[in-house]
Amino acid sequence: MPRDTSSRSTRDRMLDAALTVMRDRGVARATTREIAREAGFSEAALYKHFEDKTALFVAVLVERVPSRFTDVLDGLPARVGTADVEEILVEVATEAVAFYRETFPMGASLFSEPAILAAHRAALARLGTGPHVAVDGLADYLAAEARLGRVDAATDPRAAALLLLGACQMTTFLAAFGGTDRTADPRGLARAAVRGLLPR
16 A cells, blocks of 8 residues: 655655665666656656656665765865865765765666666766766865865875775775674774875
8 A cells, every 4th residue: 555645756766766676676677667656656756756766766876865975076176275184085985985975886886787887888978977976076186185285186086986985886896895884983094095005
């Protein structure tokens, strides 16, 4: 029996249903038919709100995954030359761990089906987004701080961004593989990663 959701919009119900199904089955195995059924609507109704499953997944990431990661990344240009670089990077890394912890189980299934992964990649490109956005944003921030002399000029901004975000992803992968849903001390791990990354 569908839940009483009369006070919530159709789109909200669809996003909640998508989050539930994608968490349970992964993005690759989740179908729009299942998501529509979970929300209590027809599949045709779902396509009135979302172009395809990838657009729905992106909306879930932006609107339903509890994370400040995107907001922190979007705010980096305004923080150049302001607060302590190490503290800003610790904040980025802490939020990255939280974001990847939520999204890794959903997205990992994409890599089991090359055709589905290719379609997902193409859809993200049409939407102008993808995992590279975080790397690009962090690399731009590091380059700007290097120009101000607040990051060692010998630091390769893109390599540093890849190393830091890669460490965050590996942390969440090991937690998922080990069957735990939390890291022991995400902020402590973030600080250790940042200090290992930047020359002092």
